[in-house]
Amino acid sequence: GPNDTLHVASVTKSVLSALVGIAVDQGYIISIENSVLDFFPEYPLDPSDSKKQEIRIKHLLTMTAPYSYKTEPFQELCLSPDWPMFALDLLDGAGRIGDFKYSTAGAHLLSTIITRSTGKCARKFANEYLFGPIGALILPNYDMTASGFMDFFQGKHVTGWVTDPTGNSTGGWGLTLTPRDMARILSLFE
Secondary structure (H helix, E strand, O other), X not given: OOOOOEEOOOHHHHHHHHHHHHHXXXXXXXXXXXXXXXXXXXXXXXXXXXXXXXXXXXXXXXXXXXXXXXXXXXXXXXXXXXXXXXXXXXXXXXXXXXXXXOOHHHHHHHHHHHHHHHOOOHHHHHHHHHHOOOOOOOOOEEOHHHHHHHHHHOOOOOOOEEEOOOOOEOOOOOEEEOHHHHHHHHHOOO
């Protein structure tokens, strides 16, 4: 029904890109030209891998960051205790910046960048700057540990936004919206 929430899967990536735009507009992120690694100073960079230093937020937004995998290791990402570090490790100097490569891991890095730049997870930031202002449902966290992956993916009474083990909203999936809320969001792009 119109008030039932649904897992919108990869639509989460589009909502997240809007949140990055809002974060830039609000001054939390200076520019999409910022280096991704600027937001992860603790990341142990191999000095021989200078290409990782060239990856910008815009490359994550357009999915043009370099990855060498043929099939994204989604399950391994979800089982990792530190999703952002796992996602950073997937960035590979063997690939070419600018070539399209679909990436849920890259979207998760964007969510983590929102958390680190605003001090709020993407869900809280969205509630304040996107969902609240357009009259959409204010989302709670979805406790994946209590309900489990299968219940979430099978859509059994799900509502909210899934978080990773370190408290970041999932970047590439895990958002639930009502049909009306999706229409409200779509109206922003008209």
